[in-house]
Amino acid sequence: MALLFIMPHAITPDTTTTYSDWRDDLYRNGFAVIKAAVPAGRAASYVESMTQWLEKFPLGFDRNDPNTWTEEHLPANMKGGMYHGYSVSHEKFVWDARLEPGVLDAFSKIWNTEELLVSFDGINMTLPLPDTSHPKPARWPHQDQDSKIRGFQCAQGIINLVDNGPNDGGLVVMKGSHKFNDEFFKTHSMEKKEIWGKVPDDWHGFDDEEVKWFEDRGCEIIKVCCAGGDLIVWDSRTVHYNVLPEGQETRAVVYACYTPAALASAEDLEKKKEIFEKRERTTHWPHRNFWRATEILRLGKKDPYHRDRPFDEPVLSEKLLKLAGAMPY
Template sequence: MPHSEYDTEPRIDTSIKHGDWRDDLYRDGYYVVKGVLPTEKAQSYVDRMFNWLESFPYGFKKDDKSTWNPKHLPDHIKGGMFYGYHCQHEKVLWDARTEPAIIDAFAKLWGTSDLLVSFDGMNFTLPAEHPPSEPWPHVDQNPIRKGMQCIQGILNLAPNGPTDGGLLVMKGSHALNEQFFKKFPEKVGRGTWGSIDWFGFEKDEVTWFEDRGCELVKVCADPGDLILWDSRTIHYNKLPESQNLRAVMYICYTPAAFASEEDRRKKVDYYNSKLGTTHWPHANIFHQEDKHLRLGKPDTYSRDAPFEEAEETELVLKLAGVKAY
């Protein structure tokens, strides 16, 4: 997309006051919507995520904690982030994406229920002696993009407290994002991991935000809560200090009308190939190729499709961009 068009990209008008949680999201850059799913439903997703781990030939068993280690797990990063094996299109993830209460929260945010959903992964960090987390503060919105254009989401499925692994956000940093890149324009084009909407911050750059009142917050949530945050908010994932399970799904929706025809077609191709994309549902349709490595070596096992494919309902096809609203 030419840079001249970035100023006219669709976004949320954050000047409007609603008298509800949207105002807190606009102000702080994040918010926890409580009780989107019942606790029992959240636990059912956790059980199904355990079943997914048991579907691999590495010997993982839910009821045998001696197998709760990387030797018995499929490939993952940062303690428990799963993006390989076409897991983004597992039935368990699509079932969560089509939960009415989750869609309703994003429909309220965007003012429309005609939404696209991201083909994102999940985090299932098992209790273990994890090494201390190295901070990797970043944003998931290109500095050239203006305003609130993407709200990321985490469906939280297990109790998540102050010492558990989870999301850290720099409260209020979204409101200073544009000011930072205006002051330091040379940083805009700094290399990233490949996705044009990923930008990592160095320690002194984070200090710049702290000096202007931004506070690093560990976001806590109960099973069934939905964590939302502005993609301009500095954030990162940390490993647990506790011995508690972390179970989440990364789910994000934006209006279908935001997608260009080119991006919609690309999204449909990725859906048909059962590939994952970025956190963005309507733009930056980007896939990180699976290197098929596990424990640092080529994995002898691979999948060319999800283990359990979702039913292609009308809602699934609309959220994937295959069918029009």
């Protein structure tokens, strides 16, 4: 039996009003780009911090030598450059990006509240491969919402730090696919496929035939192009995935998703506070289903450089602690 989860009316996004801004794109298309949410200079400083973070591991990575931009010289990552381990979710520069006023303002407008929680997500720094003969990972179209939950429940975000165009690494979405979510799960299985392996509850993948189902209903596959400092937001029901660079441009982003604190139960807030204090990570969902993951292996083995605290601790301001669920609003 499908679970119907209904949010309190006071914090339900009003998707019927015309706003004459990017929210119209979000509610109509399932995604939107907020231009210059982060000033260009600060976006560049976050890229520098990411690069320095890679250099702190004694693995031979050299920003000036593309021959070292490979797995054997980098910390454990997935899909070409997604970093979730090593307590990177709590590095100071990651928290600084989450606290950017332009980012917070965007999510406050989506939810009509400033009392938000944020996910303890990772980063993506995908470097162009020096040898183009390397096989590229297959796409993995998915939504970050449980198949049994209906409605707009989570707003996801990418704080984009480097210009990226059609041939650069970045986010791919199926425009308008969120509108067909209910219809899809009336005629398709809600169960998780065995081939996905262990995935969070709030994750559902789509195979090629299912992607075509959305295309047959007019959902266009779009590579989202944007400038350094732009913020991409999308409805978690929107089918999406990422692509690797085809050119020589690095992809650098911070993943940051926000939902109202009022959606979290007292028990979940206590769990979130504990996860924060241990500097662990969560899924994209800020208020539930935190899915505490096991240690990430590097090249198939336990990593001797594994960390359970960040290199640089964040500054524990009142705003940060409230976003982290470690202090009540």
